[in-house]
Structures are given as C-alpha cells and as structure tokens.
Amino acid sequence: MTPLLTTRGLTKAYDGLRAVDGVDFSLATGEIRAIIGPNGAGKTTFVSLVCGRVPPTSGTIVFDGEDITHMPAHLRVRRGIAYTFQITSVFPNLSAYDNVALPAQRTLEDGRAKTHLHAAIMSALEHTGLADRANIQAGALSYGHQRLLEVAMGLALKPRLLILDEPTQGLSDSEIDGFMGLVRDIASSATVLLIEHNMDVVMELARRITVMNAGKILAEGMPEEIRADEAVQRAYLGTENHG
Amino acid sequence: MRSSALPPRILVLHAGVVALLFALNFVLPEYHHAVLARVMLLSVFAMGYNILFGYTGLLSLGHAMFFAAGLYGAGLSVYHLGWSIPAGLAAGIACGAALSTAIGLLALRTTGVAFMIVTMMFAQVFYLLTFYFAEWTGGDDGIVLSQEIRRFFVGDFYLNLTDPTTRYLLALAIFAIVLFATLIAVRSSFGRVLVAIRENEDRARMLGYDTFANKLAAVVLSGTICATAGAAYALLFGYAGSTFAGVQYSILPLLWVLLGGAATTLGPFIGTLFMYYVIDITSSYTSAYLLIVGIALILLVLFFPKGILGTIRARWAGWLP
Ligand SMILES: Nc1ncnc2c1ncn2[C@@H]1O[C@H](COP(=O)(O)OP(=O)(O)O)[C@@H](O)[C@H]1O
Ligand SMILES: [Mg+2]
Numbered sequence: 001m002t003p004l005l006t007t008r009g010l011t012k013a014y015d016g017l018r019a020v021d022g023v024d025f026s027l028a029t030g031e032i033r034a035i036i037g038p039n040g041a042g043k044t045t046f047v048s049l050v051c052g053r054v055p056p057t058s059g060t061i062v063f064d065g066e067d068i069t070h071m072p073a074h075l076r077v078r079r080g081i082a083y084t085f086q087i088t089s090v091f092p093n094l095s096a097y098d099n100v101a102l103p104a105q106r107t108l109e110d111g112r113a114k115t116h117l118h119a120a121i122m123s124a125l126e127h128t129g130l131a132d133r134a135n136i137q138a139g140a141l142s143y144g145h146q147r148l149l150e151v152a153m154g155l156a157l158k159p160r161l162l163i164l165d166e167p168t169q170g171l172s173d174s175e176i177d178g179f180m181g182l183v184r185d186i187a188s189s190a191t192v193l194l195i196e197h198n199m200d201v202v203m204e205l206a207r208r209i210t211v212m213n214a215g216k217i218l219a220e221g222m223p224e225e226i227r228a229d230e231a232v233q234r235a236y237l238g239t240e241n242h243g
Numbered sequence: 244m245r246s247s248a249l250p251p252r253i254l255v256l257h258a259g260v261v262a263l264l265f266a267l268n269f270v271l272p273e274y275h276h277a278v279l280a281r282v283m284l285l286s287v288f289a290m291g292y293n294i295l296f297g298y299t300g301l302l303s304l305g306h307a308m309f310f311a312a313g314l315y316g317a318g319l320s321v322y323h324l325g326w327s328i329p330a331g332l333a334a335g336i337a338c339g340a341a342l343s344t345a346i347g348l349l350a351l352r353t354t355g356v357a358f359m360i361v362t363m364m365f366a367q368v369f370y371l372l373t374f375y376f377a378e379w380t381g382g383d384d385g386i387v388l389s390q391e392i393r394r395f396f397v398g399d400f401y402l403n404l405t406d407p408t409t410r411y412l413l414a415l416a417i418f419a420i421v422l423f424a425t426l427i428a429v430r431s432s433f434g435r436v437l438v439a440i441r442e443n444e445d446r447a448r449m450l451g452y453d454t455f456a457n458k459l460a461a462v463v464l465s466g467t468i469c470a471t472a473g474a475a476y477a478l479l480f481g482y483a484g485s486t487f488a489g490v491q492y493s494i495l496p497l498l499w500v501l502l503g504g505a506a507t508t509l510g511p512f513i514g515t516l517f518m519y520y521v522i523d524i525t526s527s528y529t530s531a532y533l534l535i536v537g538i539a540l541i542l543l544v545l546f547f548p549k550g551i552l553g554t555i556r557a558r559w560a561g562w563l564p
Contacts (some may be wrong), residue, residue: 051449053449065506069366072453073448073449074448074449074451074452074453074454077448077449077450077451078451083449085446085449089443089446091438091439091443091446092442093442094439094442095439101432101435102435102436102439102450102452103450103451104449105432105435105448106451106452107451109432110451117432125340153450157450157451229518
C-alpha cells in the first residue's frame with residue numbers, strides 16, 4: 001500500500017538547536033500510529049511541520065502522493081490534514097456549537113461533505129458526547145470537555161489524517177477510557193497520528209509506535225518490539241509509565 | 244437552525260428600530276429631525292467600521308480615507324463631470340471598494356500596532372492629497388453641490404435632496420439597507436470566520452481558512468460601507484471638504500463603536516447618536532466641551548468596556564447579534 005504520509009530528511013532548526021533532525025517517516029493509510037519520546041524530543045515540532053504551522057529548515061513532506069512541503073497550512077487542512085493542539089485552543093468566547101460550526105462549514109464549502117451544516121455539527125458533538133452542551137460557551141466547559149471539543153472540531157473537518165497532540169493530558173481515568181473508544185471509532189474512517197505520554201493508552205491503541213529522542217527517530221515497530229528495545233528503555237521507558 | 248433564518252425576536256428588534264426611525268420623521272421638531280438624518284448616515288460609517296474593528300478585531304486608525312473616498316468620489320464626479328446623483332453615488336461606492344482593496348492588500352501585511360500606524364499613514368496621505376489637488380477638491384473650503392443639481396428625476400420620480408423629509412427618508416433607507424446587510428453578514432458563515440480570526444487567527448488557519456483572504460474581504464466590505472456613507476453624505480448635504488478626510492474622522496467611528504458596543508449590530512447607531520447629543524449639549528454650555536466629552540468617554544470605557552449595547556448583551560440579552 002502506498003503510504004498516506006512520508007517525510008524525507010525533515011529538519012527544523014531553531015538557532016542551532018535541531019528540534020527535528022533529518023526525520024524519515026512513513027505512515028500507511030488506516031494506521032493508528034503513536035509517537036512517543038521524552039519532553040523536548042521534537043514531537044510537537046514534527047507534527048507542526050506536517051500540518052504547516054511551522055516551516056521546515058530542510059527536507060520534504062509528501063501527503064497522498066503530493067509534495068506539500070511549501071503548501072500553506074490552510075490548504076493542507078483542506079487536503080485532509082487536521083491537527084488538534086497540545087495546548088487546548090478552542091475559541092473560549094464562542095459556544096461549543098459555533099466552535100464545531102467553523103470546521104463543519106469549511107468542509108461543506110469545499111464540497112467534501114454533503115450534509116446540512118446543523119446536522120454535521122450535531123453529529124460531531126454527539127460523537128464526542130457534547131451534544132447537550134452545544135450552547136455553552138467553550139471557555140465555561142470543564143477541561144476534559146474542552147479537550148473533547150477540540151477532538152470534535154478535528155472530526156468535523158472530515159480529516160484523512162487526524163493528528164492528536166497529547167489528547168489525554170490532564171484527563172481523568174474514566175475520561176481516558178471514553179477517549180480511547182472515541183479514537184478507535186475515528187480510526188475506522190481516518191488515519192490517526194497520536195502523540196501520547198500515557199503508555200497504557202499507547203499500548204492499547206497503537207499498531208505501530210515511533211520513538212523520538214533529541215529530534216531523531218530512535219526506534220520504530222510494534223508495541224511489543226518497542227517494549228523490548230534496549231535503546232528505547234534506556235532513553236525513555238526506563239522509569240515505566242510516564243504521565 | 245442557527246445560521247440561515249433570522250430568529251423572530253432579532254428580526255422584530257431590527258425592523259422595530261427602522262420603523263421607529265420612520266415614525267420619528269413625522270413627529271420630530273425641525274432641529275432634531277436634521278440631527279437624526281445626519282446621525283443615521285454617520286452611523287452607517289460606524290457600522291462599516293464595526294465590521295473590521297468589532298467583528299474581525301482589526302483596529303484601523305485610517306477609516307476617514309474610506310468615508311472621504313465615497314465623499315469625493317461622489318462629490319467630484321457630480322461637480323466636475325456633471326454626472327447624475329445616482330451615478331455619483333455609484334462612483335463614490337466604487338471608489339471606496341477600489342481604495343479598500345488596495346489598502347487591504349498593503350496594510351494586511353502588518354498586524355497589531357503596525358496595522359494601526361500603517362492605516363493612519365495612508366489616511367494622512369489621502370488627507371494631504373485633498374490639499375495637493377485643491378484646484379479640484381477646494382481643499383479646506385471644499386466643494387458645494389448646487390441646489391439645482393440636487394433636484395432631479397429618477398425616471399418619472401422627482402427627488403429634491405434639499406428637502407429635509409426627502410433627505411431624512413433617503414438616509415433612513417441607506418441606514419436600513421446597511422443595517423440588515425451587516426446583520427445578515429455577521430450571522431453568516433463568513434461572519435463566523437471573522438469572529439474566529441478575531442479570537443485566534445492561528446486556530447482559524449488550522450481549521451482550513453485562508454485568514455488573509457477573509458481579512459481582505461472584511462477590509463473591503465468595511466471600506467465600501469464607509470464609502471457608501473461618505474457618498475450619501477456628500478450628495479444629501481451637498482458638500483465635500485477635506486475635514487472629513489482628517490484624523491478626527493478616523494478616531495470618531497472608533498469612539499462611536501466603542502461607546503455603542505463593538506461587535507453588536509445596533510451599537511454603532513446608539514454610540515453615534517449618544518455621542519452626537521453629548522457633544523451638542525455640552526458645547527452649548529461650555530467651550531471646554533471636548534474635555535467633558537473626553538472624561539465621559541474615559542468613564543464609560545472604564546465602567547462599560549463593552550459599550551452600551553455590549554453591556555446589555557452581556558448582562559441581560561445574550562441573544563443580541
Ligand atoms: N518556537 C520555538 N523556538 C525555539 N525553540 C523551540 C520552539 N519550539 C520548540 N522548540 C524547542 O524544540 C525542542 C522540541 O520541542 P517540542 O517539539 O515541543 O518537543 P515535544 O513536543 O517532544 O515535547 C525543545 O527543545 C524546544 O525547546
Ligand atoms: Mg509537545
């Protein structure tokens with residue numbers, strides 16, 4: 001199968017610090033891939049390069065056969081790359097409904113979705129269990145619900161690749177359980193790239209795991225392989241269960 | 244459910260304001276009748292400003308140039324080229340659309356304080372040009388459109404712009420059209436994107452929006468509405484002068500909108516009306532009226548930072564658009 005996303009020698013340097021350093025990465029359609037690694041490993045920077053929030057220093061990014069290295073972020077979103085922020089960044093002064101309306105109306109205008117706007121919004125809200133909170137201002141929602149709203153916004157974009165940056169950070173155990181069900185559900189229609197600290201979540205969800213350290217890919221493989229990998233254990237898993 | 248159809252109470256409120264203004268035409272004493280005609284046109288200027296400042300979150304300090312583009316576009320084409328009044332109105336609006344497109348393309352390369360300064364500088368250039376071309380514009384003295392020009396036929400229909408009632412009703416017509424146009428615009432998907440840009444531009448971009456294109460559209464819509472107000476002002480009151488291109492006419496719409504309530508559809512009108520009368524009343528008592536107006540404004544912004552209608556919306560009527 002041809003990969004949905006590939007990067008070649010992808011590099012981002014900040015004043016000499018190579019936050020992402022020559023990363024060759026490949027992601028197959030339909031996969032759930034987890035990226036793990038210690039803080040500062042370059043995970044957020046890597047996905048920011050993929051979704052276009054940050055311009056690369058060098059290297060190339062190919063999405064669905066098309067070179068998108070220099071494509072503006074908003075056009076990548078329209079090609080189907082959705083990114084949910086590590087720091088919750090819903091629109092706090094807008095209702096949950098309007099937060100989801102923004103991505104939903106986008107896909108309707110693009111002709112990528114054919115339903116009515118209201119139906120599309122409510123479907124994304126129901127999917128994430130927020131339907132009864134549609135009219136509440138996003139800023140007044142609990143933290144866990146804001147994270148879910150973030151996911152609902154990603155869903156409403158009808159993505160082909162959904163990038164989730166530490167989505168379970170700060171969630172309670174029961175919220176995390178609900179969340180895992182949601183991700184499995186999403187994975188039936190989209191490829192998922194998941195940055196995650198919680199190893200239980202990673203082992204449960206991911207079919208393959210990529211380990212990053214100091215801007216580079218340290219290891220890649222099935223969850224069991226990663227558990228067994230000595231280099232990974234030294235760099236990261238030594239203390240078991242982060243987050 | 245939310246986007247397309249207007250909820251009844253919003254429709255009733257806006258239609259009610261227009262109906263009330265229509266009724267006032269028949270009962271107001273001469274002086275206040277004339278004031279209100281002027282205020283309605285100036286509040287169209289404020290509504291245009293509100294699109295950019297209130298809804299999109301872009302603070303321009305140069306909107307006098309858009310008002311003046313309409314004013315001169317209409318005034319000069321009627322005065323020098325002998326165009327009809329309706330053609331002059333169209334010319335003024337077209338000038339505003341063209342100018343705001345050009346200014347938008349240049350000024351939107353900047354953000355924040357730089358955007359304020361750049362718009363202010365462009366407006367200053369425009370102001371100075373009105374003196375440089377004083378041969379045509381009349382500079383400070385301006386140009387006066389004669390009474391004969393302002394009495395004309397549209398088809399079989401006779402219009403006399405020197406008649407106060409005609410002026411009032413035409414000002415009201417333009418006010419009503421722009422009020423409902425902004426109401427529809429800000430409740431549309433486009434309006435929702437503008438608010439998203441105001442709240443968090445990076446996030447809006449990551450939802451697939453070309454934020455530059457949307458901001459440009461907001462500048463053009465805003466500038467064109469302001470030019471419509473300027474063009475109508477020149478034609479209804481028969482005068483175009485460089486005062487209207489001066490810096491105070493860039494500051495005034497900001498104050499009107501702040502006072503009435505940024506990002507509210509009716510706030511610009513309320514703010515313009517309120518400020519007009521505050522200045523009118525204080526200036527009849529003391530020559531230091533600007534000081535009093537200044538203090539009143541500071542107090543209002545301190546205690547009602549959301550403006551009159553913005554405060555009402557926050558406390559009692561969350562449904563207000
Ligand atoms: N905008 C920036 N400017 C300078 N350095 C940055 C910037 N963003 C990230 N970095 C640095 O790049 C490295 C990788 O950061 P990040 O991608 O956020 O790591 P992770 O998400 O894996 O924790 C860190 O050392 C961080 O300090
Ligand atoms: Mg990170």
